[in-house]
Amino acid sequence: MPYLEVAGDRLHYRTDGDAAHPCVVLSNSLGTDLSMWDAQAAALATDHYVVRYDARGHGQSPAGSAPVDLARLGQDVIALLDHLHIDRAAFCGISMGGMTGQWLGIHAPQRFTQLVLANTAARIGSADGWLTRAAQVRQDGMAAIADGAAARWFTPAFIEREPAIVAQLVDRLREQDAGGYAACCEALAHADLRADVASITAPCMIVAGLSDPVTTPADGAWLQQQIPGAKLTTLPASHISNIEAGAAFSALLRAYLE
Numbered sequence: 001m002p003y004l005e006v007a008g009d010r011l012h013y014r015t016d017g018d019a020a021h022p023c024v025v026l027s028n029s030l031g032t033d034l035s036m037w038d039a040q041a042a043a044l045a046t047d048h049y050v051v052r053y054d055a056r057g058h059g060q061s062p063a064g065s066a067p068v069d070l071a072r073l074g075q076d077v078i079a080l081l082d083h084l085h086i087d088r089a090a091f092c093g094i095s096m097g098g099m100t101g102q103w104l105g106i107h108a109p110q111r112f113t114q115l116v117l118a119n120t121a122a123r124i125g126s127a128d129g130w131l132t133r134a135a136q137v138r139q140d141g142m143a144a145i146a147d148g149a150a151a152r153w154f155t156p157a158f159i160e161r162e163p164a165i166v167a168q169l170v171d172r173l174r175e176q177d178a179g180g181y182a183a184c185c186e187a188l189a190h191a192d193l194r195a196d197v198a199s200i201t202a203p204c205m206i207v208a209g210l211s212d213p214v215t216t217p218a219d220g221a222w223l224q225q226q227i228p229g230a231k232l233t234t235l236p237a238s239h240i241s242n243i244e245a246g247a248a249f250s251a252l253l254r255a256y257l258e
């Protein structure tokens with residue numbers, strides 16, 4: 001598995017498909033890793049160069065010693081594109097990854113052909129909520145929040161229908177480095193793009209989960225209204241819609257990237 005040295009830290013990434021094809025970068029949500037995109041990578045790699053990475057503080061990418069902020073998460077993507085000699089790419093991020101996508105659309109528009117912003121918002125939760133969660137995992141470890149994750153991520157019907165998939169993701173969350181998770185909670189505590197998203201010029205598709213209690217369909221509709229020309233699509237899913245409605249998400253992404 002390749003690693004990239006960025007700002008003194010290590011970023012773990014994976015590529016699938018032919019580097020001669022158009023590139024799409026996939027960015028994970030809080031508490032997951034690049035494997036969350038297995039279905040989409042398989043669906044896209046026949047005619048795209050799929051680049052996915054473990055967001056800083058997740059999977060095999062350590063958080064590093066400096067505090068993490070949204071700019072750092074965005075600059076990691078630019079460093080990855082530079083490292084792979086890719087001038088322009090499409091970008092698809094979910095939740096925290098979708099906030100990274102908004103930051104990139106605002107600060108590095110020349111690098112992106114399209115943005116897909118899934119289950120995300122210009123402001124997710126509240127500063128107090130994120131700082132409390134960060135303190136909780138720093139003190140008590142990941143178990144403190146892992147038990148409730150399934151209910152925040154998936155609908156009750158999906159949890160009942162696909163217990164093995166849900167258990168695998170929650171187990172991975174439990175094994176996640178608490179310091180890395182907390183550092184990204186702290187980044188989200190300070191991330192607020194509400195005043196800036198209207199400056200995004202890249203073609204943009206917002207994907208909202210109809211049953212998402214975290215980044216709601218109203219959050220998606222607000223983003224669509226703010227970003228000129230953005231398109232809004234909904235999926236019958238909760239927060240981790242690329243897994244709960246995996247086939248529909250992949251089809252949507254393929255169609256949008258064509």
Ligand SMILES: O=C(O)CCC(=O)CC(=O)O
Nearest residue numbers: 029030095096097152214
């Ligand atoms: O999923 C994200 O990237 C941020 C929102 C979140 O943390 C969902 C959860 O409560 O686990």
